[in-house]
Amino acid sequence: MNYSGIGYDLHRLQPGRKLMIGGVEIPFDKGSLGHSDGDVLCHALCDALLGAASLGDIGSHFPDTDPKWKGASSLLFLQHARKLLSDRKMRVIHVDAVVICERPKLGPHFPAMRAALANALELASDHISLKAKTNEGCGEIGRGEAIACHAIATVGIH
Numbered sequence: 001m002n003y004s005g006i007g008y009d010l011h012r013l014q015p016g017r018k019l020m021i022g023g024v025e026i027p028f029d030k031g032s033l034g035h036s037d038g039d040v041l042c043h044a045l046c047d048a049l050l051g052a053a054s055l056g057d058i059g060s061h062f063p064d065t066d067p068k069w070k071g072a073s074s075l076l077f078l079q080h081a082r083k084l085l086s087d088r089k090m091r092v093i094h095v096d097a098v099v100i101c102e103r104p105k106l107g108p109h110f111p112a113m114r115a116a117l118a119n120a121l122e123l124a125s126d127h128i129s130l131k132a133k134t135n136e137g138c139g140e141i142g143r144g145e146a147i148a149c150h151a152i153a154t155v156g157i158h
Contacts, residue, residue: 002093002156005051009043010148012140021099021106021147022113022130023075023120028104032147035064040149041113041130042074042120045095048153049081053090078120091158092121096129097151102144106132 013019017031020039032038046058055061061084062069062077082092095117099106106113110130118125135141141148 002154003052003090005048005053005153005155007044007047007049007051007151007153008149009040009047010141010146011038011040011043012146013144019104019147020074021109023073023116024109024112026104026106026109030144036062036069036072036077037074039074040147041097041099041151042078042117044097044149044151045117045153046074046077046081048095048097048151049078049085049092049155052153052155053085053088055081055084055088075116075120078117082121085155089157090155092123092127093154093156094127094129095121095123095151095153096131097149098131098133099147099149100133100135100141101147102134102137102142106130 011032013030019026019028019031020037022041114125140146
């Protein structure tokens with residue numbers, strides 16, 4: 001039997017911070033504001049995985065009030081989610097995500113993102129689908145003030 005979960009995340013963008021997406025540092029003049037590294041893709045995927053296994057959300061496992069997660073790599077969150085799934089005899093089958101931002105262009109970075117995510121999830125990179133969209137200049141994302149991500153994960157019993 002397979003189960004699906006959805007995830008969503010949004011972070012404000014701020015000068016002077018690194019832009020981490022999918023475990024990869026993307027060269028840009030702004031970065032995600034967050035307690036951890038602010039990786040919008042990893043956060044949305046983590047919520048999707050936890051949701052598929054009915055294990056709550058990222059905030060319940062990695063609260064932003066806990067100083068141990070300050071500046072932490074969000075790939076650790078995905079590794080933890082994968083371990084929780086494994087403990088329940090579940091495995092990740094496929095993930096799909098769309099990152100929404102006006103700039104920078106993300107397509108050239110997708111191979112590195114897939115590799116980093118595949119390593120964290122112990123999943124073949126061809127089971128990771130990534131897309132990028134703009135917000136057509138609308139709202140805080142369109143003005144370059146924020147970045148968002150929608151994700152879905154499929155997990156199965158093994």
